[in-house]
Amino acid sequence: MDLNYSPEDRAFRAKTRDWLAANAPQEDLKTLAERKAWHRKLYEAGYVGMLWPREYGGWGATPMQQAIVQDEMARVGAPPPINGLGIGFIGPTIIVHGTPAQKERYLRKILPAEEIWCQLYSEPNAGSDLASLKTRAEDQGDHFVVNGQKIWTSSGPIADWGILLARTDPKVAKHRGISCFLISMRQPGVEVRPLKQITGHSLFSEVFFTGARVEKHDLVGNLNEGWAIAQTTLGYERGANSLGRVTRYAIAFTQLVKAARELRRGGRPLIEDPAVRARMGKLYAELEVQRYAGLRVLSALNRGQAPGAASSITKLSYTEFEKRYYETALEILGPWGQLMSAREEFEEVDSSSGEPGTWATAFLWSRAGTIYSGSSEVQKNIIGERVLGLPKEVRADRLKA
Numbered sequence: 001m002d003l004n005y006s007p008e009d010r011a012f013r014a015k016t017r018d019w020l021a022a023n024a025p026q027e028d029l030k031t032l033a034e035r036k037a038w039h040r041k042l043y044e045a046g047y048v049g050m051l052w053p054r055e056y057g058g059w060g061a062t063p064m065q066q067a068i069v070q071d072e073m074a075r076v077g078a079p080p081p082i083n084g085l086g087i088g089f090i091g092p093t094i095i096v097h098g099t100p101a102q103k104e105r106y107l108r109k110i111l112p113a114e115e116i117w118c119q120l121y122s123e124p125n126a127g128s129d130l131a132s133l134k135t136r137a138e139d140q141g142d143h144f145v146v147n148g149q150k151i152w153t154s155s156g157p158i159a160d161w162g163i164l165l166a167r168t169d170p171k172v173a174k175h176r177g178i179s180c181f182l183i184s185m186r187q188p189g190v191e192v193r194p195l196k197q198i199t200g201h202s203l204f205s206e207v208f209f210t211g212a213r214v215e216k217h218d219l220v221g222n223l224n225e226g227w228a229i230a231q232t233t234l235g236y237e238r239g240a241n242s243l244g245r246v247t248r249y250a251i252a253f254t255q256l257v258k259a260a261r262e263l264r265r266g267g268r269p270l271i272e273d274p275a276v277r278a279r280m281g282k283l284y285a286e287l288e289v290q291r292y293a294g295l296r297v298l299s300a301l302n303r304g305q306a307p308g309a310a311s312s313i314t315k316l317s318y319t320e321f322e323k324r325y326y327e328t329a330l331e332i333l334g335p336w337g338q339l340m341s342a343r344e345e346f347e348e349v350d351s352s353s354g355e356p357g358t359w360a361t362a363f364l365w366s367r368a369g370t371i372y373s374g375s376s377e378v379q380k381n382i383i384g385e386r387v388l389g390l391p392k393e394v395r396a397d398r399l400k401a
Ligand SMILES: Cc1cc2nc3c(=O)[nH]c(=O)nc-3n(C[C@H](O)[C@H](O)[C@H](O)COP(=O)(O)OP(=O)(O)OC[C@H]3O[C@@H](n4cnc5c(N)ncnc54)[C@H](O)[C@@H]3O)c2cc1C
Pocket: 118, 119, 120, 121, 122, 123, 124, 125, 126, 127, 128, 129, 151, 152, 153, 154, 155, 204, 368, 369, 371, 372, 373, 374, 375, 376, 377, 378, 381, 393
């Protein structure tokens, strides 16, 4: 592992820092239109879709450069780009599995956020066990007709297009009868109902399909081979690069230190309480572990190594850390945690910008990371089976007494 930044990387960081100092918005962006305008600016500067190939509007940058941009943006609290699902994993899935016509039609509108995308995979009875999904797509000759329900659809209310998994052959084993489609969210047979979260926001939704239409040319890959495509999407979704997150935690940590200096309990500053100091010391040590774990993954990515199943280790580690982190912060702050800002709040127009405001909402939001893109238990199964080579999960009902 090489933890040193090259002279080129250092120069790139300085350039990015200057650009952000001159261009990052000074005030909260309240509307989707404002977020789109900022996104466009970032895109034109080469800071969106950095790893995408140039032929699809990307910048062909290195993972290190991308991490530097995320790091610098977190440092100044710049609003992140929108269309995170489209850019992060739906576009890359189309690059791998799409037809030339699909690439031509869809990819170039994803990066500038001209079209916003959502992911239509989970259903009320098909989350971890995604292959049990029941939404049907029936072949009508020149098109498919879709009926069924999806749930937890992030960005559903603002999405123009969705990547959809639907059952196309109910007679074969469940993994084999699923196909993957690109579907317009702007049509009469698609109803999006926002869901209210514990944080009070509505970042995701239920989606009901009643006779919705998918064109034949919007089938991705072969009929009944959608399962493999879903694995590609999930691989990108789990991601591997956590450095931008670590910077955000580190910034929140300095705010926590500041609060612990200012707030008094029992007549003295919180920071003088030995129990508080011990908790904060442990938190800081864990934060540094996360930073070096992030750098180690980045170093491998920069050498061209694919993270593979190891991305489950990264995801499990930082999402569980995030929960412990905000839990500890709330314990330290007590009732102040309900009022004090952990970081700047952005208008909740898109799930990829769904950053929490107070320490209390940050704590609530931290639960989400251990559920989406496969829960922590599911990540542990993957690590056990694919990284450690342990025997496959044994279901209790199949064990002999
Ligand atoms: C913030 C957020 C955004 C999301 N966005 C999207 C989206 O845009 N599109 C989309 O399609 N989905 C989305 N999801 C849904 C997400 O993928 C599912 O919530 C997730 O896969 C878990 O499924 P489930 O909620 O049905 O829980 P279940 O699968 O019912 O799991 C319930 C519990 O059982 C455990 N469990 C299940 N199976 C096993 C097993 N084999 N071994 C051990 N434990 C197990 C789980 O860990 C969990 O604790 C989102 C979820 C969240 C929280």
